[in-house]
Structure formats: structure tokens, C-alpha cells
Amino acid sequence: MQVSGEMIIGRNVVRGQEGTIKAIDPSRNEQIEPAFGLGGEAQLQQACALAEQAFDRYRETGLEQRARFLETIADRIMDLGPALIERAMQETGLPQARLEGERGRTCNQLRLFAKVVRDGRFLSATLDSKLPDRTPPRSDIRLRKIGLGPVAVFGASNFPLAFSVAGGDTASALAAGCPVVVKAHSAHLGTSELVARAVQKAAIECDMPEGVFSMLIGSGVTVGQNLVAHPAIKAVGFTGSRAGGTALMRTAAARHEPIPVYAEMSSINPVFLLQGALENSKLPQAFVDSLTLGAGQFCTNPGLLIGVDGPLLQTFTEGVAAALAAKAQQTMLTPGIHQAYSSGVAKLAAIPGVKLVGQGQTGALPCGAQAALYEVAAETFLSNPDLEGEIFGPASLLIRCRNEDEVVRVAEHLEGQLTAAVHATAADLAFAKRLLPTLERKAGRVLFNGFGTGVEVSHAMVHGGPFPSTSDSRSTSVGASAIDRFLRPVSYQDVPAELLAAALADGNPLAIPRVEDGDLVWNA
Known part of the structure; x- marks a missing residue:
């Protein structure tokens, strides 16, 4: 063809x-x-x-x-x-x-x-x-x-x-x-x-x-x-x-x-970093790999990190900065997407209280994206709606919280999301249990010790969530x-047998699962 x-x-x-109209090769x-x-x-x-x-x-x-x-x-x-x-x-x-x-x-x-x-x-x-x-x-x-x-x-x-x-x-x-x-x-x-x-x-x-x-x-x-x-x-x-x-x-x-x-x-897919998980030395690299997958152009990209401030979170950010520094520039899908990403990162960086944690390498790619992680105090995040918008690309924002109560406040404050991830160990389960009901209300998929990038096509998968992640949660x-x-139910009352669809015919000729007088019947 x-x-x-x-x-x-x-x-x-x-x-x-x-x-x-012509398509555009973004690499050139x-x-x-x-x-x-x-x-x-x-x-x-x-x-x-x-x-x-x-x-x-x-x-x-x-x-x-x-x-x-x-x-x-x-x-x-x-x-x-x-x-x-x-x-x-x-x-x-x-x-x-x-x-x-x-x-x-x-x-x-x-x-x-x-x-x-x-x-x-x-x-x-x-x-x-x-x-x-x-x-x-x-x-x-x-x-x-x-x-x-x-x-x-x-x-x-x-x-x-x-x-x-x-x-x-x-x-x-x-x-x-x-x-x-x-x-x-x-x-x-x-x-x-x-x-x-x-x-x-x-x-x-x-x-x-x-x-x-x-x-x-x-x-x-x-x-x-x-x-x-x-x-x-x-x-x-x-x-x-x-x-x-x-x-x-x-x-x-x-x-x-x-x-x-x-x-x-629209989704920024928050990732909650609980204290026990922050001891995992491989976590910074795993986060950066997810952030930069496909130049960050995934609707499930981890655009927000939330954790309690302290030595463990500081060690994590240092690891992220080192992993980012090794990431080369990547070509984005279109010149328009690249321009929007560059503009979004510039606006984020200019907001008072926002600091750069680390960024990837620069390069000469025409539509190249430089990965970046910024950070801000939870108090500032909660008071500034401009910090909540999605930046489509390999950029993320870390929210430094003073304590677990403030982590919950941030979670409650968030808009609807496609995914919410929790990184935790057995020692964190009590706090994770406290956090889970909020995340169930905020996201269509809650995952533990992973990142939302990579959506399995399966019977149990949900790729949706409350507005604005989707229009219908x-x-x-x-x-x-x-x-x-794309389906709607129709009832058929006293319809002649000759006019009924095969799915509703007596004897179940299609041998499909049916509910007959309240009982599940499957005539295989």
C-alpha cells in the first residue's frame, strides 16, 4: 500500500x-x-x-x-x-x-x-x-x-x-x-x-x-x-x-x-512517596525512566510527586538529579507539542517558590525536549492553581510536605486523575490505608510500587477517572x-418469539451467559 x-x-x-496539508517529520x-x-x-x-x-x-x-x-x-x-x-x-x-x-x-x-x-x-x-x-x-x-x-x-x-x-x-x-x-x-x-x-x-x-x-x-x-x-x-x-x-x-x-x-x-498522575519506599535506592532511576518514556508524551506520565520533607526525600531528589543528568534530549511528536512543552516548563519555573531539582541534557534536535524535575512547598502548591496544570512532556513537580497530614491535604486538593501511585513498604501500610480512600475518589486506577506509564490492555483495566482526566468517570x-x-439497554415485553433476537430466544441458541429469572445460566 x-x-x-x-x-x-x-x-x-x-x-x-x-x-x-502535509505531515511533518519532527526529527527534522x-x-x-x-x-x-x-x-x-x-x-x-x-x-x-x-x-x-x-x-x-x-x-x-x-x-x-x-x-x-x-x-x-x-x-x-x-x-x-x-x-x-x-x-x-x-x-x-x-x-x-x-x-x-x-x-x-x-x-x-x-x-x-x-x-x-x-x-x-x-x-x-x-x-x-x-x-x-x-x-x-x-x-x-x-x-x-x-x-x-x-x-x-x-x-x-x-x-x-x-x-x-x-x-x-x-x-x-x-x-x-x-x-x-x-x-x-x-x-x-x-x-x-x-x-x-x-x-x-x-x-x-x-x-x-x-x-x-x-x-x-x-x-x-x-x-x-x-x-x-x-x-x-x-x-x-x-x-x-x-x-x-x-x-x-x-x-x-x-x-x-x-x-x-x-x-x-488531562491528568498529572500523582505519585505518593512514603517513607519506607524512599529507602529504595533504585526508586530515583525508576521514576526518571517513567518520566522520560516516550519523551514524557503519555497521558499517564508521572507529573507530580508528593512526599514528606526530610533526609530520605532529599536523598531521593539527589538521585533523581543524577539520573536526569544522564538523559539525552528526545524528539517530541510535533513542533506544536514541543512549543507547548517549552512554554509550560518556562511558566512553571517562573512561579515564585518553584525551584529546579535537576534536568536532562540539552541538544540540537529541532523538537527536542529536555527533561526536568522542579520542587515546591506544599503550602505554595495548595495556594496556587497555576501549579496544578498538566505539562505534556518529561517534566514533573515535587511537592515537599511538612507531615503526613499535609500529604493528605494535597491528595484531597487534587483534581480527577487517570492514575495515582503509592510507593510504600510494609512499614507504610497504616498511612497507605489512610490515603487510599482519597485516591479511590480521585483516580480511575490506583497502583502500588509502580508508575502509571504502561497501560495493560486487559479485562480489569480502567483508563479513565473523574473530570478533568475524562469527561465521564x-x-x-x-x-x-x-x-x-457504546451500548444501551432495551427491554422487550411480550414480543413474539419470531421477532426476538437470537440472544433472547428460548433455548439460548447462541449459548451465551444469560440471567434467567434471576439466575445466571450459561448453556455452553
């Missing part, structure tokens, strides 16, 4: 006519061929109309057929071979090993949701038998979950594969029976086109309705906001900035029919439960 600068609309390949800060045509209203209307037409047929595809479709997408992505990785490296500056790992994660997500579809639990099939002799009588009532409708998915800048065209939002929406219209991210247009062609090929091979998948290229207003406003779209999946996510939330809420926006937006964008975002 060659990159041609085109969009995917159903079974067609279309070139936009509303101007052009130079544009990459070819130019991509920008789509406009006509392409948006076509993609949404096809998705709407496809919905009823696609949501009733058999579980095995839908599962095979997801697996075929994974196979076609792998078929792209080195060409996909080479283009992604060129567009992001990320190393080969990172992108190969991300490709594996992307395909594993698709295969995970294929398993979720096959086992049928996501349908929540529930049957309450008719009770004609009861007073009052009870009707025959059956429940299943169906897809919400066509879903708009916005590709993320920092994960060109796993949170992009065929990433977790797309995989979970397709698994739920929802057609998907993707807005490609301008940072990795060629990568997006290659993956979109793979999805299109899989849809054709699996005889899916034409509108089950489309990918648009265009501006944030012409395509992005108008996509969310289109009446055919019934939900939105977004990963990006708080400003971008809240703008989409406002558009969705202002519609004649408001729709849910599942936006992952009841959901996750990673893991099997991500499918729940």
Missing part, C-alpha cells in the same frame, strides 16, 4: 478538495510528501449518511461474524509490514521498537474485543418469565444491550496506532455494533491512511455494510465540530487536550439530541469494559 493523501469513505478512496522539522486533500461538508455528509444506513444491518451481525471482522482488521494491519512502521517513525520521531510494540498492542486490542464479542456477556441478556397467575400478572420481559449508533472517533497525537484510526475507541465501538467515522490526526496522516485502508479491506473481505467505517481528514471546525454536531452521530471517542475535549462536549450538549462524549483529556477507554460506552 502506498500513501496517496486520500480519505476513506465507505468502500471508496476520496481526495478532499478543501485545500491541502520538515514536511513529508504527499500532500493530503482536506475534506469538507460533502465528504462529512457522505460518511455520516453511509454510517447511518449501515447501523441496523451491522448491529445485527452474528457474534462470530463481527469477531472475525475485528480479527481481520488486526491481520490486515500486520500485513502492512515495515511500511507502516517506517511511515509512523517518520511522522512521529518515535523509535522503531516503541512503534512495533504499539502496533502489537493495537492488534491485541482488536483481538481482545473479538473475544468479548464471541462470549456474548456484553449483551447482558436477561429474561424474566411470564407469570400469568401472579397478582398482578407479569408479562414476558427480556433485555439485551444494543449499539448506540454511529460513533465519531478522534485520533490522538501521542499514539498513532493504539489511540488512533483502529485504536481502542474504534475497536470497542465496532465490537458494540456501532459504525465508526474517524477524524484522522494531522500529526500522522500517512500512518492513518495506511491503517484506514487496512480497515476498509477487512470490511470488504468480511462483507460488512459499506458505511461501517470511514476516515476523514480536515480541520477541527469543518470536520471535527461538524462531525460531533451531525445528527447521525450518537457518541464520541476523543483523546487529547482539555480545551479540545471540552469544546466537543459543548457541541455535543448543544445538539437538538445531546450525545455522550467520552473524552480523555463511569467509563474506561482501555480494556474490555470500554465496550460499555
Whole structure:
């Protein structure tokens, strides 16, 4: 497959006519061929109309057929071979090993949701038998979950594969029976086109309705906001900035029919350093490695450290400073992200009371990020909202607390987070137990003796949290439960047997887990 600068609309390949845009190689800060045509209203209307037409047929595809479709997408992505990785490296500056790992994660997500579809639990099939002799009588009532409708998915800048065209939002929406219209991210247009062609090929091979998948290229207003406003779209999946996510939330809420926006937006992922853990001489290096992973461009990057001031915390900071000094400059994803990072660090450093602990090496990379750790007293942090903002990149802030009570005050003060980490030993468990209820209220994932970077794609994973980390704390964008975002329950009362879906038919022909008259039944 060659990159041609085109969009995917159903079974067609279309070139936009509303101007052009080129991807940028951040390692050289130079544009990459070819130019991509920008789509406009006509392409948006076509993609949404096809998705709407496809919905009823696609949501009733058999579980095995839908599962095979997801697996075929994974196979076609792998078929792209080195060409996909080479283009992604060129567009992001990320190393080969990172992108190969991300490709594996992307395909594993698709295969995970294929398993979720096959086992049928996501349908929540529930049957309450008719009770004609009861007073009052009870009707025959059956429940299943169906897809919400066509879903708009916005590709993320920092994960060109796993949170992009065929990433977790797309995989979970397709698994739920929802057609998907993707807005490609301008940072990795060629990568997006290659993956979109793979999805299109899989849809054709699996005889899916034409509108089950489309990918648009265009501006944030012409395509992005108008996509969310289109009446055919019934939900939105977004990963990006708080400003971008809240703008989409406002558009969705202002519609004649408001729709849910599942936006992952902003998180500084606090790390609590308890006294026993600070005796671990390997902890400073582990923190710096997590901070600088992927040039710090992870939504789970450890942007905040909290600990009680004293000799142990001082030894830790000295170790961090030494580890940082050995870290070379790293290329960031785009010139815009690099500029925002440099500006954010400069603003942080200029705040009264903030001191530099240590920083990484400088260099001549056009979009190179210099890692850094700053520190501030808890009293100053608690009184200055400017210290709470996310800096997207390899920078973190250490909060020096006077005692454990002040650590708890800081924890209570924090906004909603994707992750909260606690480093503790057996000697710290009493304080950790005191801290845990607060962290449960503040974060979607609480972890001990580790860092949030590295999100496992599994059944138990939660990648979400209270606002502003996400727009809806009841959901996750990673893991099997991500499918729940794009489903809604429907009850069927006294519906003729001939009209019931197979999931609700007598005899359980799909052999899926069901609740029948209050008892869990699984006819394997």
C-alpha cells in the first residue's frame, strides 16, 4: 500500500478538495510528501449518511461474524509490514521498537474485543418469565444491550496506532455494533491512511455494510465540530487536550439530541512517596525512566510527586538529579507539542517558590525536549492553581510536605486523575490505608510500587477517572469494559418469539451467559 493523501469513505478512496496539508517529520522539522486533500461538508455528509444506513444491518451481525471482522482488521494491519512502521517513525520521531510494540498492542486490542464479542456477556441478556397467575400478572420481559449508533472517533497525537484510526475507541465501538467515522490526526496522516485502508479491506473481505467505517481528514471546525454536531452521530471517542475535549462536549450538549462524549483529556498522575519506599535506592532511576518514556508524551506520565520533607526525600531528589543528568534530549511528536512543552516548563519555573531539582541534557534536535524535575512547598502548591496544570512532556513537580497530614491535604486538593501511585513498604501500610480512600475518589486506577506509564490492555483495566482526566468517570477507554460506552439497554415485553433476537430466544441458541429469572445460566 502506498500513501496517496486520500480519505476513506465507505468502500471508496476520496481526495478532499478543501485545500491541502502535509505531515511533518519532527526529527527534522520538515514536511513529508504527499500532500493530503482536506475534506469538507460533502465528504462529512457522505460518511455520516453511509454510517447511518449501515447501523441496523451491522448491529445485527452474528457474534462470530463481527469477531472475525475485528480479527481481520488486526491481520490486515500486520500485513502492512515495515511500511507502516517506517511511515509512523517518520511522522512521529518515535523509535522503531516503541512503534512495533504499539502496533502489537493495537492488534491485541482488536483481538481482545473479538473475544468479548464471541462470549456474548456484553449483551447482558436477561429474561424474566411470564407469570400469568401472579397478582398482578407479569408479562414476558427480556433485555439485551444494543449499539448506540454511529460513533465519531478522534485520533490522538501521542499514539498513532493504539489511540488512533483502529485504536481502542474504534475497536470497542465496532465490537458494540456501532459504525465508526474517524477524524484522522494531522500529526500522522500517512500512518492513518495506511491503517484506514487496512480497515476498509477487512470490511470488504468480511462483507460488512459499506458505511461501517470511514476516515476523514480536515480541520477541527469543518470536520471535527461538524462531525460531533451531525445528527447521525450518537457518541464520541476523543483523546487529547482539555480545551479540545471540552469544546466537543459543548457541541455535543448543544445538539437538538445531546450525545455522550467520552473524552480523555488531562491528568498529572500523582505519585505518593512514603517513607519506607524512599529507602529504595533504585526508586530515583525508576521514576526518571517513567518520566522520560516516550519523551514524557503519555497521558499517564508521572507529573507530580508528593512526599514528606526530610533526609530520605532529599536523598531521593539527589538521585533523581543524577539520573536526569544522564538523559539525552528526545524528539517530541510535533513542533506544536514541543512549543507547548517549552512554554509550560518556562511558566512553571517562573512561579515564585518553584525551584529546579535537576534536568536532562540539552541538544540540537529541532523538537527536542529536555527533561526536568522542579520542587515546591506544599503550602505554595495548595495556594496556587497555576501549579496544578498538566505539562505534556518529561517534566514533573515535587511537592515537599511538612507531615503526613499535609500529604493528605494535597491528595484531597487534587483534581480527577487517570492514575495515582503509592510507593510504600510494609512499614507504610497504616498511612497507605489512610490515603487510599482519597485516591479511590480521585483516580480511575490506583497502583502500588509502580508508575502509571504502561497501560495493560486487559479485562480489569480502567483508563479513565473523574473530570478533568475524562469527561465521564463511569467509563474506561482501555480494556474490555470500554465496550460499555457504546451500548444501551432495551427491554422487550411480550414480543413474539419470531421477532426476538437470537440472544433472547428460548433455548439460548447462541449459548451465551444469560440471567434467567434471576439466575445466571450459561448453556455452553
